[in-house]
Amino acid sequence: MTVLSELGTIVDWEKGLVSPAIHFDDEVYREEQKLVFGRSWLVVGHEDMIRKPGDYVSNYMGEVPVVVLRDNKNQIRVLINKCSHRGNQVCLFDRGNTQSFTCSYHGWTFGLEGELLGVPMEQPFYRGELNKENWGLAELPSVANFNGLIFASFDPDAPAIEKWLGEDVSWWLENFVLASPTGGLEALPGWHRYRSPGNWKLVSENFIGDDYHVFAATHVSWLHVIREFLDQGILIPIVTYPGSPTRQVFEGSAGGGEGGPLGLGMIVLDDSIYQRDLEEAEQLGPESVEWIKERHDRLQKVLTERDSKPYSFMNGLLFPNFGLMGFFSAMLGRHFLQFHPRGTMEHEVWQWTMVEREAPQAIKELAVQRVYQGQHMAGLIAPDDVENFERMVESTRSSQVWDRPFHYGLQLGHEHEGPNSLPGNIGPNPSEFNQRQFYKFWLKQMQASRTPAGKE
Amino acid sequence: MVTFELRADVEDFLNREARLLDEHRFEDWLNLFTDDAEYIVPLREHVQGDVGPAGHPIIRDNKMMLLARIKKDQTGLSHVEIPSSMTCHLISNVIVDETQSSNEVQVSSSFIVRQARKLRDEAWWVGRRQDILRRVGDSWMISRREVNLDMTVLPRGISIFF
Known part of the structure; x- marks a missing residue:
């Protein structure tokens, strides 16, 4: 009996119970190189x-x-x-x-x-x-080129990228991640790279939906500093966490049918962040105010038929290993992170930064600065995540402790309690629905026959 | 002209500064920076042919952002420094040059910093620094520090100072 042969039992995503063995077992790691990385876009x-x-x-x-x-x-x-x-x-x-x-x-x-x-x-x-x-x-x-984002697959018979992503994932990627309605994104050259402990799935599942850790423990030191500085009227660059219970914050989930799921954490459905962006833009000048209004108008056109009007998202992941950061605000650059597998004990993060192409220079500069002062290898956020993964490896690497599953039960049975006028599923936040979706799809790929994806 | 005394004075300053970091006296360390100080860590990469420079550095802090980093670790909730990292800053290859300004010198130095965390986690940080030191009263202050880490993939997230 091997971990690989028991996956159907030990990855019980429906109950939110997943064995840590899938992160640490060498055979699972070797197989997922073929079955997950070998067949996904x-x-x-x-x-x-x-x-x-x-x-x-x-x-x-x-x-x-x-x-x-x-x-x-x-x-x-x-x-x-x-x-x-x-x-x-x-x-x-x-x-x-x-x-x-x-x-x-x-x-x-x-x-x-x-x-x-x-x-x-x-x-x-x-x-x-x-x-x-x-x-x-x-x-x-x-x-394939999807709105500027380049995908590749080892599978010669891979389904068309549109089919792999599906309509719901495409809608969110196009409109909110890649900013197509607002003129697209401009890349800043350079890979920002760091080694981080633990199997690649530990960080991928974190990005796809773990907003619980942000304010429950992992990143509270960052939030404390922001609050302390704001109370003193000091504006350090990264001040863009919503952090107020009155705001309408949800989790977005899409895909996971033919192709890998997309999870977007902390979708804000009221105009509070728009109003805050406007206030900040006023300090930067009329050109910035004009842009924030203009991009808002363009987004509203995309949302004409929708009862809910999302403005932005904070974090996300496109299966299997493509992390997305939007941080709610038009005053903060997008950052994209690839979690490259490096065995059962380590992964490597390759990160790059983008800004909205048509934004005025003043906003671009601020947006970039906020990227590297936040979810970045030298920022106030990412190093605390790395520290967690290091501790998880230390306490869970031994097969003696793999019998007891990790718990992914947050909002189990409540995942659909959100407004339903947007593509995919909008559910409560924080939640572990997206982690359950991640392991559902991962299991499906690991159990698929050796027939390449896209072939019947 | 850079005299032996001047070079000895600058080296003594850098060694005492390193000791503040290794003893975790971060507010005292920050007091060595001028109010208009910049602390920059460029992105290191291997590039070929006709391409533009990196779009942004790893770090570009002013004194307020350096303070934010220190305050974060003082909250008692900054897990990346709980328990605190043990560090040893070895500063070497110090070269002092005059500048256009009579009260400033340019100082280059090399460093090895070993960071030890928890039981056996560690990182070795190696690189070179370019500082502008400004004479203020009887002492030196750092008005600009550029840290060139000799690595294109960082061994862990940065939670220490160089």
């Missing part, structure tokens, strides 16, 4: 990171290094960063602009379409017998 970047031909960024899909690039025909490609000859890494930079990648082992050189351009001393040694067409870099067979 994974985010690999944003088109704005690679604006001109030859631009590229390095990233990972699961444990596999990839290069995301724009070729000379303006097509976005995702290549596996592994020489076709003997498996050496061919790109050693985090980002750049180039026309080719040359392997440091034997000097094989590849073009932007992955094609093998040249082999040193090809004529004398290979005598014209090497068919270079067969020896390009491996390319991800499925690549």
Whole structure:
């Protein structure tokens, strides 16, 4: 009897009981590389990171290094960063602009379409017998651009991205995460990266819906400082937690049918944050006020047919490992986090920042500053999360303590008690509904036959 | 001209400053910064060819934000520093240069900081600093510090000072 063979029993998402074994068992980890990371659509970047031909960024899909690039025909490609000859890494930079990648082992050189351009001393040694067409870099067979966000999949028969996401997830991503109605997002170059203890699922489930930890314990020191400074009239940049019980705060959930679920924590359904953004914009000048009103008008047009009028979200996750931060406010940049798996004991966070493209410069500057002073490796928030994961690993790594499941019972049976005029499900907050949805879908992928996703 | 005495004076300042951090005397440490001080940690990355600089640094604090970090750890609820990290700041390779301003010097130094947490969790932070020190009365104050960490992936979240 192995952990893997018992998943159907020990991942009891319906009761909100999930064994910690799924985080620490090596066999589960190896299988999920194939069954979860090998078959899901994974985010690999944003088109704005690679604006001109030859631009590229390095990233990972699961444990596999990839290069995301724009070729000379303006097509976005995702290549596996592994020489076709003997498996050496061919790109050693985090980002750049180039026309080719040359392997440091034997000097094989590849073009932007992955094609093998040249082999040193090809004529004398290979005598014209090497068919270079067969020896390009491996390319991800499925690549999609969804409102600027670039997805890739190892699965050649992956369902269309629209089908994987579904209408509800697409609606929330497009309108609230990627800010399409308000002119889209602009990327700030650079990966902000840090190592963090624990299996990647620990942090993914945190982002998909754990707003309980924010004000119950983990981040109260940050909230105390904000309150103390505000009481003294001191405006340090990151002041944007709503923190008032009178506000209408809900949890959003979508997807989880054919494709992975999206969870959005702390969707605010009244105009309190809009009013606060307006007040702040007044301190920045008329151009900023104009923009806050303008983007609000554009959002209202999207919401014409809806009884509920969401303004923003705080946190979220798109299955399996793509974290989203919006922090409620138009005065704070979006930040996107990828939780790359690094075994059962560790994951690596790769984070990037975006701002609303059409926002005035004054708002962009403030928005960016608030990103790196908050949910960021040197901010006042993320390091406390890392500390929790370290403690969880210390106390739960031994299989002696895996019998007792983790508890995900918050709002069990109450998950649908919210307004129902928006795509997906709007339920009470805080809740652990989204964590239950996460493990429901994870279990489905782990139990699926080896038939690639999308094939009947 | 940078005299032996000046260099010795600056080194003594940096060593005493490091001791304040290692003894967790953070408010005393903050008092060494001028009111207009900047504390910057740039993003380190490996880039190739014609690309723009990083969009934002890891840290760009003014004195108020440094105070916010200290206040956070004083709430008694800042788990990332409960129990407090043990740190040892080793400061070395100190070079003092004159600046255009008669009351300021530019100081570069290298550091190794070992951070120990709980039973056996630890991080080693290594890099170089560029400081602008300003003469105020009888003592030095830090008016600008730039910390270049020699790492592109941080070993853990930053909850200490360099």
